[in-house]
Amino acid sequence: MAIIVQKFGGTSVADAQKIRRAAKRVIKAVEDGFAVVVVASARGKQTDQLIADALELNPNPPKREIDQLLSTGEQQTVSLFAMALDAMGYDAISLTGSQIRIMTDSAHTKARIKSIDAKRIHKQLDKGRIVIVAGFQGIDENENITTLGRGGSDTTAVALAAALGAEECEIYTDVDGIYTADPRIFKNAAKMNQISYDEMLEMASFGAGVIYTRAVEFGKKYDIKIHVRSSSEETEGTIITHEVPQMEGVVVSGATVQKDMAKISLVGVDNVPGNAAKIFACLAKAKVVVDDIVQTEISTEKANLSFMIGISDLTAAKEAVEQIKDEVNCQDIFIREDIAEVSVIGVGMRTHYGVAEKMFGALAEAKVNIDSITTSEIRISCAVDKDQAEKALEAICVAFELDKPAQERTKHN
Amino acid sequence: MAIIVQKFGGTSVADAQKIRRAAKRVIKAVEDGFAVVVVASARGKQTDQLIADALELNPNPPKREIDQLLSTGEQQTVSLFAMALDAMGYDAISLTGSQIRIMTDSAHTKARIKSIDAKRIHKQLDKGRIVIVAGFQGIDENENITTLGRGGSDTTAVALAAALGAEECEIYTDVDGIYTADPRIFKNAAKMNQISYDEMLEMASFGAGVIYTRAVEFGKKYDIKIHVRSSSEETEGTIITHEVPQMEGVVVSGATVQKDMAKISLVGVDNVPGNAAKIFACLAKAKVVVDDIVQTEISTEKANLSFMIGISDLTAAKEAVEQIKDEVNCQDIFIREDIAEVSVIGVGMRTHYGVAEKMFGALAEAKVNIDSITTSEIRISCAVDKDQAEKALEAICVAFELDKPAQERTKHN
Numbered sequence: 001m002a003i004i005v006q007k008f009g010g011t012s013v014a015d016a017q018k019i020r021r022a023a024k025r026v027i028k029a030v031e032d033g034f035a036v037v038v039v040a041s042a043r044g045k046q047t048d049q050l051i052a053d054a055l056e057l058n059p060n061p062p063k064r065e066i067d068q069l070l071s072t073g074e075q076q077t078v079s080l081f082a083m084a085l086d087a088m089g090y091d092a093i094s095l096t097g098s099q100i101r102i103m104t105d106s107a108h109t110k111a112r113i114k115s116i117d118a119k120r121i122h123k124q125l126d127k128g129r130i131v132i133v134a135g136f137q138g139i140d141e142n143e144n145i146t147t148l149g150r151g152g153s154d155t156t157a158v159a160l161a162a163a164l165g166a167e168e169c170e171i172y173t174d175v176d177g178i179y180t181a182d183p184r185i186f187k188n189a190a191k192m193n194q195i196s197y198d199e200m201l202e203m204a205s206f207g208a209g210v211i212y213t214r215a216v217e218f219g220k221k222y223d224i225k226i227h228v229r230s231s232s233e234e235t236e237g238t239i240i241t242h243e244v245p246q247m248e249g250v251v252v253s254g255a256t257v258q259k260d261m262a263k264i265s266l267v268g269v270d271n272v273p274g275n276a277a278k279i280f281a282c283l284a285k286a287k288v289v290v291d292d293i294v295q296t297e298i299s300t301e302k303a304n305l306s307f308m309i310g311i312s313d314l315t316a317a318k319e320a321v322e323q324i325k326d327e328v329n330c331q332d333i334f335i336r337e338d339i340a341e342v343s344v345i346g347v348g349m350r351t352h353y354g355v356a357e358k359m360f361g362a363l364a365e366a367k368v369n370i371d372s373i374t375t376s377e378i379r380i381s382c383a384v385d386k387d388q389a390e391k392a393l394e395a396i397c398v399a400f401e402l403d404k405p406a407q408e409r410t411k412h413n
Numbered sequence: 414m415a416i417i418v419q420k421f422g423g424t425s426v427a428d429a430q431k432i433r434r435a436a437k438r439v440i441k442a443v444e445d446g447f448a449v450v451v452v453a454s455a456r457g458k459q460t461d462q463l464i465a466d467a468l469e470l471n472p473n474p475p476k477r478e479i480d481q482l483l484s485t486g487e488q489q490t491v492s493l494f495a496m497a498l499d500a501m502g503y504d505a506i507s508l509t510g511s512q513i514r515i516m517t518d519s520a521h522t523k524a525r526i527k528s529i530d531a532k533r534i535h536k537q538l539d540k541g542r543i544v545i546v547a548g549f550q551g552i553d554e555n556e557n558i559t560t561l562g563r564g565g566s567d568t569t570a571v572a573l574a575a576a577l578g579a580e581e582c583e584i585y586t587d588v589d590g591i592y593t594a595d596p597r598i599f600k601n602a603a604k605m606n607q608i609s610y611d612e613m614l615e616m617a618s619f620g621a622g623v624i625y626t627r628a629v630e631f632g633k634k635y636d637i638k639i640h641v642r643s644s645s646e647e648t649e650g651t652i653i654t655h656e657v658p659q660m661e662g663v664v665v666s667g668a669t670v671q672k673d674m675a676k677i678s679l680v681g682v683d684n685v686p687g688n689a690a691k692i693f694a695c696l697a698k699a700k701v702v703v704d705d706i707v708q709t710e711i712s713t714e715k716a717n718l719s720f721m722i723g724i725s726d727l728t729a730a731k732e733a734v735e736q737i738k739d740e741v742n743c744q745d746i747f748i749r750e751d752i753a754e755v756s757v758i759g760v761g762m763r764t765h766y767g768v769a770e771k772m773f774g775a776l777a778e779a780k781v782n783i784d785s786i787t788t789s790e791i792r793i794s795c796a797v798d799k800d801q802a803e804k805a806l807e808a809i810c811v812a813f814e815l816d817k818p819a820q821e822r823t824k825h826n
């Protein structure tokens with residue numbers, strides 16, 4: 001019997017009515033002939049409440065105890081979910097991360113899955129039961145409860161799908177799929193039927209925020225078809241999968257904008273081996289996440305080095321570069337806080353020319369000034385004025401016809 | 414290093430302030446040189462809220478899922494408790510029933526402890542840590558979470574004290590000890606310094622309600638000193654222990670009253686072997702808890718049989734006896750719904766005469782009519798009119814000087 005994994009996030013199980021609605025989606029899959037494994041998150045604001053309770057007692061609580069506390073949120077949801085299915089006449093059993101031996105490392109609050117005991121789930125499925133698994137949690141080798149960090153339930157779901165050899169992993173959420181661009185900014189954005197893992201990774205880390213990076217990485221590694229779809233509507237969503245032939249005709253799949261960025265430039269750094277390493281080691285120590293590093297020689301002895309960071313890391317990043325400044329003989333530091341980044345993403349770029357040209361042309365026509373440009377194999381990003389970010393995204397979307405479904409666009413556009 | 418187990422009930426950990434207050438009691442014991450193991454219940458009304466959440470989804474939820482759900486309440490408390498101790502500068506670790514392998518049978522919602530892995534706790538204590546254990550819960554051999562039913566955290570605490578070879582088990586509660594009688598009825602009731610396990614069992618099952626029967630049974634079986642004391646005041650409470658020499662001078666230790674009782678009498682039952690067994694099998698099948706069975710011959714062929722039940726079981730009991738009536742040739746059934754039971758309890762009774770006489774005399778003087786009398790080795794109980802229950806208790810308390818500490822009473826009273 002084919003297995004399907006269905007993941008419901010916190011908003012999809014926030015109250016009794018929503019749990020019942022989610023349960024009906026599960027029953028639909030059962031009636032369609034699937035063996036179903038459900039992964040559920042903590043209900044609505046439960047996790048926030050527990051964190052508030054913790055901080056009231058300890059402004060800096062031990063991470064092991066945070067995990068012990070937070071894991072109860074998912075445990076509550078899964079037992080309630082099983083009760084709901086029982087009331088509807090279906091045999092269900094809830095299981096915690098501990099009960100199915102989701103073994104992780106001991107990095108509390110951001111643990112990584114090492115193994116899952118699929119036998120325990122198969123045993124329950126073989127009895128004809130629906131299995132409801134608490135997302136976001138596991139245990140380390142000493143039976144300490146761990147949690148997987150942001151998007152942990154997505155990761156649990158995809159990892160389970162891999163361990164069980166599931167047909168598909170459905171991620172139920174409050175949007176009905178992945179769009180070519182953020183519909184709040186470009187209101188004509190089109191829903192994608194399919195997107196490749198690599199494109200999704202670029203979209204996700206650049207602010208699409210529907211599914212978490214680690215879950216997509218897992219999906220890519222084990223080739224799990226991930227279906228992002230709406231928990232309130234019956235429509236098909238977006239399938240995240242490996243590259244398929246019909247994708248080839250499409251050059252640009254989507255566009256993203258990331259506001260709340262800052263750009264730091266170190267001017268006139270001594271161009272000797274090891275200096276860049278020193279600078280980024282210093283930033284890593286300060287836990288600053290760095291993106292879009294650009295280094296350019298300005299003479300045989302000197303180079304400029306710039307990178308983008310999230311605005312929330314700005315204070316930490318400033319301190320870090322001030323600290324390292326003299327050691328690398330940096331002449332000056334420039335900081336731009338009013339910056340945003342627009343990107344186009346598409347696996348088709350690998351083999352097609354003219355994408356950059358079309359993007360820069362669209363921005364020029366919209367009178368958007370480009371501060372700097374970075375590229376990867378499947379992405380081109382431009383740093384622009386924050387004030388012009390939305391206008392920039394819209395111009396790009398129109399240029400690449402992102403208001404239309406992929407098959408209706410001008411060929412090789 | 415001597416080990417002490419401290420148990421805090423739901424009202425003693427209801428909010429952050431109360432958790433901190435409880436944590437201070439723990440620290441006091443640490444500073445006094447003890448290795449401390451804490452057992453905590455779910456916070457305040459958490460369990461009630463979870464049950465309400467469950468019933469909203471399923472009027473008759475599977476018991477396994479109820480246990481999976483309810484066990485989160487204690488898990489939350491223990492992690493928060495550990496965080497509070499950490500904030501106060503003490504190294505603490507919280508552990509669930511699963512993490513210390515509190516193995517139980519599979520009787521969900523009323524499981525019984527089979528074994529505890531004391532090694533895991535000793536290992537943490539040896540590191541100088543305070544160990545906070547989730548009360549009320551365990552796991553069965555298939556890793557299903559179980560709960561121990563009413564008073565489960567008391568049972569966990571005493572069982573842990575036994576498994577660890579602890580010096581004492583302290584039960585912190587919202588009263589400051591065990592009284593000779595219910596102070597809400599007999600306002601001059603005296604606090605007892607000590608009480609024997611057997612006396613406490615009679616007191617508890619007859620309505621004293623401070624500590625649960627199973628915990629006292631465990632204490633008796635493994636000879637664990639149980640100290641019932643106030644979580645808000647520093648005063649010494651009452652020690653429940655085996656009989657000690659100084660108890661010998663006291664004949665009656667306390668008195669109880671149990672209202673909300675009913676008495677059922679089966680008149681003229683055929684006096685043949687097996688009839689009593691048939692009747693009580695029928696009641697057991699209807700899950701009616703029966704007390705104070707009295708059988709009296711009224712002729713060579715016929716007997717009367719009466720027993721007491723809680724008023725909440727009356728409907729079920731009525732149906733059960735109506736069902737069995739003809740089979741045992743019962744001539745008539747009398748039911749009294751307006752009945753209460755007053756009892757005096759004391760290990761001293763075993764070797765002293767005149768207790769019954771003094772009790773009946775006190776009731777006669779107070780003009781309380783006695784419906785029936787039952788006795789055990791350490792208890793005498795009289796069924797009386799419900800309206801006269803409080804007056805009856807007071808008369809008995811005065812007669813046995815239960816307003817005074819044991820050592821101040823008239824000798825052999």
